[in-house]
Amino acid sequence: MCTDCGCGTDSVTIDGHRHHVHDPHISDGRKVRIEVDILAKNDEYAARNRGFFAGRGILALNLVSSPGSGKTTLLTRTVDDLKSSVSVAVIEGDQQTANDAERIRATGVPAVQINTGKGCHLDAHMVGHALERLAPQTDSLLFIENVGNLVCPAEFDLGEAAKVAILSVTEGEDKPIKYPDMFHAADVMLLNKIDLLPYLDFDVEKCLGYALRVNPDIQIIPISATRGDGLDDWYRWIAGRRAGLKRTKEV
Amino acid sequence: MHEMSLCEGILRVIEEEAEAQSYHRVKTVWLEVGALAGVEVEALRFGFDVVMKDSIAKGARLAIIEVPGQAWCMLCMKTVAIAQRFDPCPECGGFQLQVTGGEEMRIKELEVE
Numbered sequence A: 001m002c003t004d005c006g007c008g009t010d011s012v013t014i015d016g017h018r019h020h021v022h023d024p025h026i027s028d029g030r031k032v033r034i035e036v037d038i039l040a041k042n043d044e045y046a047a048r049n050r051g052f053f054a055g056r057g058i059l060a061l062n063l064v065s066s067p068g069s070g071k072t073t074l075l076t077r078t079v080d081d082l083k084s085s086v087s088v089a090v091i092e093g094d095q096q097t098a099n100d101a102e103r104i105r106a107t108g109v110p111a112v113q114i115n116t117g118k119g120c121h122l123d124a125h126m127v128g129h130a131l132e133r134l135a136p137q138t139d140s141l142l143f144i145e146n147v148g149n150l151v152c153p154a155e156f157d158l159g160e161a162a163k164v165a166i167l168s169v170t171e172g173e174d175k176p177i178k179y180p181d182m183f184h185a186a187d188v189m190l191l192n193k194i195d196l197l198p199y200l201d202f203d204v205e206k207c208l209g210y211a212l213r214v215n216p217d218i219q220i221i222p223i224s225a226t227r228g229d230g231l232d233d234w235y236r237w238i239a240g241r242r243a244g245l246k247r248t249k250e251v
Numbered sequence B: 001m002h003e004m005s006l007c008e009g010i011l012r013v014i015e016e017e018a019e020a021q022s023y024h025r026v027k028t029v030w031l032e033v034g035a036l037a038g039v040e041v042e043a044l045r046f047g048f049d050v051v052m053k054d055s056i057a058k059g060a061r062l063a064i065i066e067v068p069g070q071a072w073c074m075l076c077m078k079t080v081a082i083a084q085r086f087d088p089c090p091e092c093g094g095f096q097l098q099v100t101g102g103e104e105m106r107i108k109e110l111e112v113e
Helices: A040-056 A070-080 A101-107 A124-134 A180-185 A194-201 A204-214 A231-250 B001-021 B041-052
Strands: A030-037 A059-065 A087-092 A111-115 A141-145 A160-167 A188-192 A219-222 B026-036 B059-068 B069-073 B077-080 B098-103 B105-112
Touching: A030 A040, A040 A101, A040 A124, A040 B001, A059 A070, A059 A231, A070 A087, A070 A101, A070 A141, A070 A231, A087 A101, A087 A124, A101 A111, A111 A124, A160 A180, A180 A204, A180 B098, A188 A204, A204 A219, A219 A231, B001 B026, B001 B041, B001 B105, B026 B041, B059 B098, B077 B098
Parallel strands: A059 A141, A059 A160, A087 A111, A087 A141, A160 A188, A188 A219, B026 B059
Antiparallel strands: A030 B105, B026 B105, B069 B077, B069 B098
């Protein structure tokens, strides 16, 4: 809006009304160049978190999905299955309640809950503070369960090694192309609840095709967090990434 | 998406730069927004006015510089224009595209006093 008279930026020009100019390139004020990325602040914190993880050999995974995809069920199962072989810690993001962190703590591993209040995503600054409280061990595995939302968390780097997108077959098979940013940003997609496929009209091939369309490099692992299908493949994927970390550390 | 928090990010940058570049009022903000940045410009404008209300950028004008989406097609071996992330290559119809431009969201310039 024009601050001289309150007319809009692309309002019509009326004869006789010429006391100011709307062209963005003609004005009296001084100009300063900025060239700053708006997410730069978040990226700074993310870089700090990434340094924290790298220095301690921690594999950090950012779990993203819609609400109700079975993220927390998958996480409790994964933690239960892996905690005897690797030290695991969890950061839980939700708008309200500490229910999820309590579910994780019930498995016996440390968890910190972040409540974002009005916020729709976790940011790197919040995660940095959670890390101070959580103090994850060297060479451990850290899961960050983001707020259930397929839009905003795609834009906010937390310093993680990879984003893991979870899509359940009770959702639409076209979600990867409806929310392309998220599936583009993810390294792996877990297609969850496949034990329910016999009761649903969900076209798996179509869904995989859509995911590969927005991200030709995405790895897809069909799983059932309740029945256990595909979880070995998921654990192998995690082990592969942890081995990759070790190699980089040694080099 | 979270246009409101993006506007808060813009304000943070403006306030941080105010001392270094010695200005006390911002009249115009030029913002580069890529076609693939996932930003809804109308929501951004709305959030902008609200967030700037009690700041040194009160009433400032938001000028958007649109940056077109660009991708490298691995089959055609060249740069092509795309409007959305999941668009096929306009030349070969394939989906083997790596986005190379149009994801930015940066403050370019300010008009200040």
